[in-house]
Amino acid sequence: MFTFLHAADIHLDSPLRGLEAYADAPVAQLRQATRRAFDNLIDLAIEERVAFVLLAGDLYDGEWKDYNTGLFFIDRISRLRKENIRVFLTSGNHDAASQISKGLRLPDNVHLFSTKQPETVTIDALGVAVHGQGYHTRALAENLARNFPQGLPHHLNIGLLHTSLTGREGHEPYAPCSLDDLLAKGYDYWALGHVHAREEVSQSPWVVFPGNIQGRHIHEAGNKGATLVRVDERRISAVEHRDLDVLRWSLCRVDLTDCTTVDLALDTVRQAMEAQQARADGRPVALRLQLAGESPIHAELHRESAPLTEEFRALAAGLGEMWLEKVVFATQRPVPLTQSLGAETPMADLIQAIDRLDFQPEALLELVPEIGILQSKLPPELLQEGGLIPASQAGSLCEEVKEMLLAKLLGQGGSR
Secondary structure, eight states: OOEEEEEEOOOTTOOOOOOOOOSSSHHHHHHHHHHHHHHHHHHHHHTTOOEEEESSSSOOOOOOOSTTTHHHHHHHHHHHHHHTEEEEEOOOOOOOOOOOOOOOOOTTTTTEEESSSSSEEEETTTTEEEEEEOOSSOOOOSOOOOOOOOOOOOSSEEEEEEOOTOOOTOOOSSOOOOHHHTTTTSSSOOOOOSSSOOOOEEETTTTEOOSSSSSSSGGGGSEEEEEEEEEEEEEEEEEEEEEOOEEEEEEEEEOTTTTOHHHHHHHHHHHHHHHHHHHHHHHHEEEEEEEEEBBBTTHHHHHHHHHHHHHHHHHHHHSSSSSEEEHHHBBBBBSHHHHHHHSSSHHHHHHHHHTTTTOSHHHHHHHHHHHHHHHHSSSSGTTTTTTSSSSHHHHHHHHHHHHHHHHHHHTTTOOO
């Protein structure tokens, strides 16, 4: 009987994004988060006395700024060497051979799989065969799984692969393959990487994305960690997630349907924040607040969105070890405006004109030509996501601005 640990997408020294603009942001924790999470991984491996650790790609976050990133990894892996714990490592798109030009000699307890063809390493004392291949280039479009060897008889066979499978939202379609491609190899466990959300794709056999060990922004919210696998008589007997993150990103949706005053809304938000803090088990929390529901105070919320945001930020700060990343005002009116104001009124015509506003990039350039001039002067790296206002964000931005305009208009008119 033995155990092994499966992790992926460490992204050592990758910056955490979303709190940089705030003076009270936990700068030191943001800078060191991926390293501290990796320390937790090493501690877990030693505490559980695992036989080996699998790292399924994206150990690094691209080209090193200096050697300190690699030296940190070697120092921590050497702790495992002292405990006779082996490490099997494969490269992913962020640390492909073409991405990492610097090299350091790895400790002899580490096996880095070839980027040219699949390799098989056996651990005879355990009856284990680990099969793997890394990336030779970042944008890898070929199906690596297809060339993996068949599982060895009388062994527990493990595949180590950085892949998008058939595609996952928010992840580039690198090393694509199907679940059938994996099942055809006859392995007992596929240790995958690349997808940052934990997913058990299959349990017979096990095909697992462990997710990354530390969320780096609000789109990587929730608990993050690694997968601990227990083996009994060359059969997998248990697969368990273990949390490793040191700062928790949290999406907090609060329904304000029953809130008739701003004070009630603030109290409801505070209770929701406390619940999120409790779920983080003592970790600092970076929280995005989404206000939802058909709220009687919808117009007031949007009209006073700026000062209310500061009040919400103060609530978070008052709880300690919590920072507000953003507030999304997404409530709705209990009664449509056209019904409350009447369809044939000058006010209704003005509201319809606001509702027709289009914030898609092309329409914005026609409405405000200066945006195009500003965009042409910005550095290219700021425009990588599709322009000054990315198309993916234009819709939500348009709705927010419409609501602010309507709230101001109706507020001055004395109606909500």
